Amino acid sequence: MEITDLTPAEARVWRAFPRGQAVDFRTAGDEDATDGGGWGPERTVRAAVLRALLLSDPRGDGEIPSLDLCGARITGSLHLQYATIDQPVWLKNCHFEEVPRFYGCRLRELNLSESALPGLVAHAARVDGVLRMTRTRFHGTVRLSGAQIGGSVYLESARIHASPDDPEGPVLQLNQAVLGADLWAPGLTTRGSARLTGACVAGQLNLRDAVLDAGGGTALDAQNLAVGTSVSAGCLRARGLLDFRGARVPGTLDLAHARLSRPGGVALRATSAVIGELWLFSGERVQGALRLRRARIESLSLDPEMLPDEVYLNDLSYTALVPHHPAERRLPMLERDGDGYVPYAYEQLTAAYRRIGDDDAARRVQLAKQRRHRRTLPWYGRAWGHLQDVTVGYGFRPLRALVWLLSLLAIGSAAFGLEPPAPLKPTEAPPFNPVFYTLDLLLPVISFGQETAFAPRGAHQWLAYLLTVTGWILATTVVAGITRTVSRQ
Numbered sequence: 001m002e003i004t005d006l007t008p009a010e011a012r013v014w015r016a017f018p019r020g021q022a023v024d025f026r027t028a029g030d031e032d033a034t035d036g037g038g039w040g041p042e043r044t045v046r047a048a049v050l051r052a053l054l055l056s057d058p059r060g061d062g063e064i065p066s067l068d069l070c071g072a073r074i075t076g077s078l079h080l081q082y083a084t085i086d087q088p089v090w091l092k093n094c095h096f097e098e099v100p101r102f103y104g105c106r107l108r109e110l111n112l113s114e115s116a117l118p119g120l121v122a123h124a125a126r127v128d129g130v131l132r133m134t135r136t137r138f139h140g141t142v143r144l145s146g147a148q149i150g151g152s153v154y155l156e157s158a159r160i161h162a163s164p165d166d167p168e169g170p171v172l173q174l175n176q177a178v179l180g181a182d183l184w185a186p187g188l189t190t191r192g193s194a195r196l197t198g199a200c201v202a203g204q205l206n207l208r209d210a211v212l213d214a215g216g217g218t219a220l221d222a223q224n225l226a227v228g229t230s231v232s233a234g235c236l237r238a239r240g241l242l243d244f245r246g247a248r249v250p251g252t253l254d255l256a257h258a259r260l261s262r263p264g265g266v267a268l269r270a271t272s273a274v275i276g277e278l279w280l281f282s283g284e285r286v287q288g289a290l291r292l293r294r295a296r297i298e299s300l301s302l303d304p305e306m307l308p309d310e311v312y313l314n315d316l317s318y319t320a321l322v323p324h325h326p327a328e329r330r331l332p333m334l335e336r337d338g339d340g341y342v343p344y345a346y347e348q349l350t351a352a353y354r355r356i357g358d359d360d361a362a363r364r365v366q367l368a369k370q371r372r373h374r375r376t377l378p379w380y381g382r383a384w385g386h387l388q389d390v391t392v393g394y395g396f397r398p399l400r401a402l403v404w405l406l407s408l409l410a411i412g413s414a415a416f417g418l419e420p421p422a423p424l425k426p427t428e429a430p431p432f433n434p435v436f437y438t439l440d441l442l443l444p445v446i447s448f449g450q451e452t453a454f455a456p457r458g459a460h461q462w463l464a465y466l467l468t469v470t471g472w473i474l475a476t477t478v479v480a481g482i483t484r485t486v487s488r489q
Helices: 008-019 033-038 047-056 327-335 343-355 359-374 379-395 399-418 434-442 459-488
Strands: 022-024 044-046 067-070 073-075 089-092 159-161 170-173 189-191 193-195 211-221 237-243 248-254 259-269 274-280 287-291 296-302 317-322
Touching: 008 022, 008 044, 008 047, 008 067, 044 047, 047 067, 047 073, 159 170, 170 189, 211 259, 317 343, 327 343, 327 359, 343 359, 359 379, 399 434, 399 459, 434 459
Parallel strands: 022 067, 044 073, 067 089, 159 189, 170 193, 189 211, 193 211, 211 237, 237 259, 248 274, 259 287, 274 296, 296 317
Antiparallel strands: none
């Protein structure tokens, strides 16, 4: 394109480029680029002019060229597919009438901050430095699948809304992208799905105070995401599924003070994920199911009040469960497991309590496990379970056996003391002792010689039968409970 074909506004940009000078068409510092459709020719630049400028590279002697344009209305489509741009491109606070296309393009640096665009196509693009889209407004899809960014991607306070032509598709595509530093997006607002499937972020993913609204769909698809440090999503508001299935987060997945909502579906899924710390506390109760199957988490910071009615914890393992709450506050989450009775979940909670030395809470969890298991048994198994529960608390309440023994001993001693049984052989029988006679009936192994020497009659005979049967049952349940406890230790 010849320079004589340029408008005054375009000529100004053309002259500034070789010297790396900034061109600012704004008339006020608080202009909104979304209103740029009404900007006149005095600040309108054709995309074809920018393309010719970047590809022709007119250099000034001793100068470092760059495209630094602010407050312009850019008409036409900026096509730079597969181009190599050696100069930084800064198109700030600009209004784009058509989607710029950087597919397969290599750039030094790209800055679209505070601009308004109908979308962005940058699949497989390579940016050596940073990609800035701070406070940028998109009313179409941002396509960065497979992009390689040497530095960080900045999306803080950006707004991305679905295109009317594709309201169901993802509005942010960063799947399989590779970032050499951070994905910095605090305050990001999306209307539609954000996709980070298989992305690799060397630094931190920051979504603090972000608003992700996908209706009943997937608000954030971060399956197999790998980050170098942490995912900061405190105070996040998400309407739709947060999917971290298979993600690798060596630091913290911070969802403190978050509000997650997907009624009737899954609100948070982190199955098969490996996470250093998961923070889920101080926020509103999760509306929707929580799936943590097969996840491996070092420290699980979980507020019982945030847990939904439906959780899936099968094969979830964690080293620590914080903050410390009594077992009675933690057990309801195991009762809500959508997979039904999951023994592994009870064992994990027991181990967490034992690591901090709270053996009483650990025993309570194990007792709750046996009671939950009892509900899965046939009637005769449930009957035997109830008997073990009432007598010795499945071995976790051994003092109950002593209480039963002393109670029965008192009843038997009083009854036989008031009306001693007749001796079988009066000349050979030892002196009658109601206490040891009752012990002989209750203890099936030990013998004091009283039971074989005396024979009760009538109601006392039935009492003797009852004490004998009760003694055997009590001894059996004690042995079963002790065996269970010892084998577990």
